[in-house]
Amino acid sequence: MKSEFTPPIGRISQITGKCISLIGNDIDTDRIIPARFLKCVDFDSLGKSVFEDDRKTLKGSHAFDLKENQDSSILIVNSNFGCGSSREHAPQALIRWGIRAIIGESFADIFYSNCIAIGIPCFTLPKKSIQEIQKYNVSQSLLLEIDMKNSLAKSKDLNFNLDIKESSRKMFLSGEWDATSTLLENANLIENKFNQLPYIKFNVQLL
Amino acid sequence: MSQNTLFDKVWDLHKVSSLPGGSDQIFIGLHLIHEVTSPQAFGALKDKNLKVKFPERTVATVDHIVPTDNQSRPFKDSLAEQMIETLEKNCLKHKIRFFNIGSGNQGIVHVVAPELGLTQPGMTIACGDSHTSTHGAFGSIAFGIGTSQVRDVLATQTIAMNKLKVRQIWCDNKLSKGVYAKDLVLHIINELGVKAGVGFAYEFAGPAINALSMEERMTICNMSIEGGARCGYINPDEKTFSYIKNKLCAPKNEHWKNALTWWKTLKSDENSIYDDVIKIDASKIEPTVTWGITPSQSIGINQQIPLLAELSPNDKLVAEEAFEYMSFKPGQSIKDIPVEVCFIGSCTNGRISDLRIAAKVLKDKKVSKNVKAFVVPGSERVANEAKKEGLDQIFKDSGFQWREPGCSMCLAMNSDKLIGNQVSASSSNRNFKGRQGSPNGRTLLMSPAMVAAAAINGKVSDVREFIN
Numbered sequence: 001m002k003s004e005f006t007p008p009i010g011r012i013s014q015i016t017g018k019c020i021s022l023i024g025n026d027i028d029t030d031r032i033i034p035a036r037f038l039k040c041v042d043f044d045s046l047g048k049s050v051f052e053d054d055r056k057t058l059k060g061s062h063a064f065d066l067k068e069n070q071d072s073s074i075l076i077v078n079s080n081f082g083c084g085s086s087r088e089h090a091p092q093a094l095i096r097w098g099i100r101a102i103i104g105e106s107f108a109d110i111f112y113s114n115c116i117a118i119g120i121p122c123f124t125l126p127k128k129s130i131q132e133i134q135k136y137n138v139s140q141s142l143l144l145e146i147d148m149k150n151s152l153a154k155s156k157d158l159n160f161n162l163d164i165k166e167s168s169r170k171m172f173l174s175g176e177w178d179a180t181s182t183l184l185e186n187a188n189l190i191e192n193k194f195n196q197l198p199y200i201k202f203n204v205q206l207l
Numbered sequence: 208m209s210q211n212t213l214f215d216k217v218w219d220l221h222k223v224s225s226l227p228g229g230s231d232q233i234f235i236g237l238h239l240i241h242e243v244t245s246p247q248a249f250g251a252l253k254d255k256n257l258k259v260k261f262p263e264r265t266v267a268t269v270d271h272i273v274p275t276d277n278q279s280r281p282f283k284d285s286l287a288e289q290m291i292e293t294l295e296k297n298c299l300k301h302k303i304r305f306f307n308i309g310s311g312n313q314g315i316v317h318v319v320a321p322e323l324g325l326t327q328p329g330m331t332i333a334c335g336d337s338h339t340s341t342h343g344a345f346g347s348i349a350f351g352i353g354t355s356q357v358r359d360v361l362a363t364q365t366i367a368m369n370k371l372k373v374r375q376i377w378c379d380n381k382l383s384k385g386v387y388a389k390d391l392v393l394h395i396i397n398e399l400g401v402k403a404g405v406g407f408a409y410e411f412a413g414p415a416i417n418a419l420s421m422e423e424r425m426t427i428c429n430m431s432i433e434g435g436a437r438c439g440y441i442n443p444d445e446k447t448f449s450y451i452k453n454k455l456c457a458p459k460n461e462h463w464k465n466a467l468t469w470w471k472t473l474k475s476d477e478n479s480i481y482d483d484v485i486k487i488d489a490s491k492i493e494p495t496v497t498w499g500i501t502p503s504q505s506i507g508i509n510q511q512i513p514l515l516a517e518l519s520p521n522d523k524l525v526a527e528e529a530f531e532y533m534s535f536k537p538g539q540s541i542k543d544i545p546v547e548v549c550f551i552g553s554c555t556n557g558r559i560s561d562l563r564i565a566a567k568v569l570k571d572k573k574v575s576k577n578v579k580a581f582v583v584p585g586s587e588r589v590a591n592e593a594k595k596e597g598l599d600q601i602f603k604d605s606g607f608q609w610r611e612p613g614c615s616m617c618l619a620m621n622s623d624k625l626i627g628n629q630v631s632a633s634s635s636n637r638n639f640k641g642r643q644g645s646p647n648g649r650t651l652l653m654s655p656a657m658v659a660a661a662a663i664n665g666k667v668s669d670v671r672e673f674i675n
Contacts, residue, residue: 024528054640080401083435088247088354113352117353118355165369170229171228178355179359186223197221202458203456
C-alpha cells in the first residue's frame with residue numbers, strides 16, 4: 001500500500017506496474033470494503049481497510065497482505081468482480097491502496113462505471129488468459145506494460161490483446177474521463193431537455 | 208439492439224446528447240440521495256465551485272446509518288451523527304428537500320419515494336444506491352450510480368452512460384399459495400445467475416407479473432441488481448396509476464389528468480424487439496431460500512443443497528467457497544437448518560404488505576426461544592400504518608422486537624448486526640460474506656412470510672404449513 005495518494009488526472013495512455021492476482025468469482029463490493037467503513041464523509045482513510053474481513057480471515061495470506069504484492073498496481077481478477085452495492089468506496093479503497101488498473105474476466109456494471117469515473121481503467125480478457133496470468137503470478141512477479149491506445153498488455157513472457165469499452169478507452173486517451181466538465185458543456189441542451197420533458201409540467205408539487 | 212421497448216422510449220426521451228466516445232448524456236428526472244453516498248459528491252461540488260443545477264429534482268432522506276432502537280439526537284454513534292449532520296447541512300445549503308427523522312416521511316429511500324408518489328412512470332431515476340432498480344416497478348428507468356455520478360447529477364442533472372440492452376423475462380402462469388414475489392425473483396436469479404444481467408435492463412412481464420401488487424413488483428425490480436442488471440422495470444398499468452393517485456407528491460387535478468394521459472402511452476410495443484427473451488413458469492416455484500454467499504445460490508424449501516457434481520464448472524468455484532463459509536454440506540436439506548436471528552425489513556421487503564403477511568403468520572404464535580427476531584419497518588409511513596392496523600402489537604406479542612425505520616441489518620451500518628457465525632433468516636437482498644455485520648455471519652434470504660415461519664420454529668420452515 002502506498003503511503004501518499006495522488007489521484008490520476010488527465011490523459012491515461014500507459015500504465016506500467018506489477019500484477020496482484022486475486023482469485024475468485026463474484027467478489028462483491030461488501031467484501032472489497034465492508035459497510036462499517038462507509039461511515040465517513042470523505043474517502044481518505046479507505047485504502048488501509050480494503051478487503052479487511054477477507055484479510056483477517058486469511059490471517060496474512062490474502063493477496064493484499066503478501067509482502068511481494070505491496071508495490072503492485074495492476075489487479076487481476078476473475079468474473080463479475082465488484083458485484084452488489086454501488087458504493088464508490090470500493091474502487092476508492094482500491095485506488096488508495098495503489099491499484100491503477102484492473103484486468104478481469106468480467107466486471108459488474110456499477111463498479112465498472114465507478115472505476116472509470118475515478119480513473120481506474122478496467123480491461124477484460126478471456127478466462128484462459130486470466131488464469132494464465134494468475135498461474136504465472138504464483139511463482140514470479142509479473143510486470144505489465146499496458147498500452148491504452150492499442151489495448152495491449154506486454155511483459156517479458158506474456159502478451160495480451162486487452163478488451164475495453166471503446167467509450168472508456170477514448171475517454172482515457174483524451175483525458176475526459178472525469179465526466180462533469182464534458183456534461184456541463186451541454187448546458188443549453190440540458191435546459192432544453194428540462195423544458196421538453198412532459199412530466200416536469202405536471203409535477204409542480206416537487207418544486 | 209432493442210427497439211420500441213419502454214426502456215428504449217424512456218431512454219430516447221431523456222437523451223441530451225451523444226458524447227464523444229459513444230456513451231449518451233441522459234437527463235435524470237428524479238435524483239434521490241441519502242447520507243452514505245452523497246457527502247463526497249457535495250464535497251466535489253465545493254472543490255469545483257459548482258452549484259446544484261436543479262435542486263428541486265433532488266430529494267433526500269436518511270436511512271443507512273440510522274439506529275433503529277433509539278433515534279434521539281445526537282446519535283450514540285458519533286460517525287453516524289456526523290453523517291446525518293453533513294446531509295442536513297448540504298440539503299439546507301443547496302435547498303434540497305430533506306425528509307428527516309420525525310418528519311413522518313423518513314425511511315429507506317426506495318420505500319419513501321414510491322409511497323410519496325415521487326416515483327412515476329416514464330421518469331429516469333438515479334440514486335447512489337444499487338437498489339434504485341426498485342423504482343422500475345412503476346415503469347420508470349431507474350438505476351444505481353456511484354458517488355462521482357451523484358456529483359454529476361447534482362451539477363448537471365445528467366450522467367454519461369452507455370445504453371443498456373434489454374432482456375424480457377416473461378413469467379407465465381401465476382404463483383401458488385404461500386409463494387411470493389421474493390420467491391419469484393430469487394428463482395429468476397437462480398435460473399439466470401448473478402452476472403447474466405450485466406449490460407442489460409430487465410423487463411419483467413407476463414401474467415405472473417401482471418398479477419402482482421405494486422409492492423410485490425417493487426420486490427421484483429429491487430433485486431434486478433442481484434442478477435447483475437442495474438435496471439429492472441415493469442410496464443405501467445391501472446395498478447400503477449391507482450397506487451400513485453392521491454399520494455403526497457402525485458400530480459393533482461388537471462395535472463393528474465395530463466399525467467394519466469401520458470402514462471397510458473408508456474409501454475413496450477407489442478412488436479418490440481428485445482436483445483433477449485427468457486421464459487419462467489411461475490406456477491412451478493416453491494418458497495425459495497438461499498444456502499450460499501450469492502443471491503443465485505438458492506433452492507426450493509423441499510430441495511437439497513446441490514452437490515458439486517450437479518453444478519456447472521463456472522458455479523463450482525463460488526459453491527466451494529459457499530460450502531466452506533456457510534458450513535453446510537452438499538446434499539443437505541435446507542429445511543430444518545436452525546436459525547438464530549430473524550430479520551424482517553429492507554428496501555426489498557420492508558413495506559406494509561410485507562408486514563401484513565408476516566403478522567398473519569405470527570398471529571397467536573410465539574417466536575422460538577432460541578431466536579432473536581426483529582422487524583424494521585421500511586419507513587415512518589409504513590410504521591404508522593402498521594400501528595394503525597395493530598400489526599406492531601402482533602409482532603410484539605409473538606416475541607419480535609418492533610424497531611424504528613431504516614436499512615438496519617440488511618447491511619448492518621448501524622448497531623443491528625449478527626454476532627460470530629450466527630445464521631439469520633432475512634427478508635433482505637444480499638447474502639454476501641459479512642453482509643449482516645459479522646465477518647463470518649451467515650444469511651439465508653427468503654420472503655418475509657418464510658422469515659416469520661423460521662422465527663416460530665427456530666429453523667428454516669415451509670410457511671405453507673402455517674397458512675393452510
